[in-house]
Amino acid sequence: MVIVFILLAFLGVVYGVGGLIANLVSRKNYEDYQAQQNRRGNPPQVFDFPATKITAIASAVVLFCFILFSVFIVKIDGQSVGVVITPTGVSQTPVHTGWRIIMPWWDVHPMDKTVWVYTCAKGTSEGNKKNEDAIWAPTSEGIKMGFDISASWKIDANQAPWIYQNVTPQDGNDESRYLWLEEQVIRTKLKSCLALVVSEYTPIQVYSSKRQEIQDKVLKKMKVELASWRVILDQVDVREVYYDPDYEAEIKNKKVQEQKALTLIEVTKQIQEQYTQSKLQKEIVIQTAEGDAQALKIKGDAIRQNPGVIQLNWIEKWDGQLPTYMMGGNANMTMMMPIK
Secondary structure: OHHHHHHHHHHHHHHHHHHHHHHHHHHHHHHHHHHOOOOOOOOOOOOOOOOHHHHHHHHHHHHHHHHHHHHHEEEEOOOEEEEEEEOOEEOOOOEOOEEEEOOOOOEEEEEEOOOEEEEEOOOOOOOOOOOOOOEEEEOOOOOEEEEEEEEEEEEOHHHHHHHHHHOOOOOOOHHHHHHHHHHHHHHHHHHHHHHHHHOOOOHHHHHOOOHHHHHHHHHHHHHHHHHHHOEEEEEEEEEEEEEOHHHHHHHHHHHHHHHHHHHHHHHHHHHHHHHHHHHHHHHHHHHHHHHHHHHHHHHHHHHHHOOHHHHHHHHHHOOOOOOOEEEEEOOOOEEEEEOO
8 A cells, every 4th residue: 555655646746847847848938939030830839737836746745755654664464573683683672563663774574473283193194294203102001102292382472582583594484493493392392291291191091081181281391391482382282192003902902802701701600590590490399399298298197097088088079970980909909890
């Protein structure tokens, strides 16, 4: 927008100065023509561009103001913070978002203050590195576990001059300053803090119940570690946890053996239950047989002691009809004979 106003003011100056010169030249030519005694040809044309003097002065003033504005005013956008370099060195007071008055002999270097995300991941397409880059840390049992982890960070805008002075870009590109911070500071602190925290937990805790707690502890430690580098850590995310391949195979084998053991225990219980049931059934049969034998013994003793019981029993069961058979024989042989 400033450039547009400068261009319009410049055109106004051109119009005013050009029109003023054209008016003066055309009047001079006409006056010369009037002064001639023997006039020949048509009189020269007299130009009369309107408001040339006022336009020229006003446009010149506006042009001067905008040039002065463009020289002394610097715009810092919302995603940046400015570092001022003066003839005496780097100013420790950063320039924040907005229009700022800066001396023409000073230089303002904008620095990105937005959030960056650095990711270490096992997958080659997920992390900042093209190769596998998961962080491996030992647990309290000495078993190493892998982590996909991300750290969201940004520079402290109020400390931008310190970062500008102490972190030098590797190839002159300002972005490489941030890449250096990620590789040499963020990544290093992630590895050390994660190792310290994970060493307090068992593999099962790390994999399941304590993941949020581990994440919070790593964030807390990282904030302390990064404070000396004037870096603000917003968030740490433990995205995935991996077992060591050998340990994972051992766990799977252990689970299979446990499942087999549980199956054998269940089969044993079933066999024991069947044995108990058969034993109970046997005892029932024995008890029943013993009961029947005892009843027969009692009945036999009663008959021997009272022979008339049999006749009484016949009489009670007789239906009033004469028998068609009769018992006969000696003491060693009994026969049933039909009665005609």
